[in-house]
């Protein structure tokens with residue numbers, strides 16, 4: 680399971696570093712809500728809900744954004760958290776109330792929608808962005 684995103688990380692880096700600045704890219708997905716077909720992936724609203732959940736519940740320990748260090752040094756930054764956990768497993772754990780993280784990391788009952796939102800938010804900020812989000 681570890682390393683499952685390594686190829687994606689690689690392709691992300693390649694995509695990110697091989698931009699062609701003099702060729703405008705009209706389909707750059709700056710706004711997933713308006714460009715992504717409904718059937719592929721989460722909505723922008725779901726991701727922003729997930730961010731709000733993270734701000735309210737997780738930011739006291741974890742760095743929840745794309746930069747910065749975690750307030751708790753032993754809590755991994757969210758932008759790299761999927762090096763440690765796979766999104767499906769994390770989603771199942773939150774949904775089923777299985778304890779996640781350190782013994783003193785609180786348990787959260789986020790509900791199915793909240794779970795989807797936080798997991799999609801986490802996926803959206805990974806340094807290795809899942810392919811369907813590019």
Ligand code: HEC
Pocket residue numbers: 732733736737738739740741751753754755760763764769779780781782783784785787797
């Ligand atoms: C009280 C501090 C605290 C809060 C609040 C907190 N965490 Fe954590 N979390 C930790 C620590 C510390 C670890 C590292 C524990 C470990 O891996 O042993 C951790 C680890 C994790 C992991 C990795 C688990 C693994 O198996 O490697 C995930 C995912 C995670 N947290 C998600 C969340 C989410 C999502 C929230 C908010 C809903 C949250 N955490 C809130 C302290 C916290």
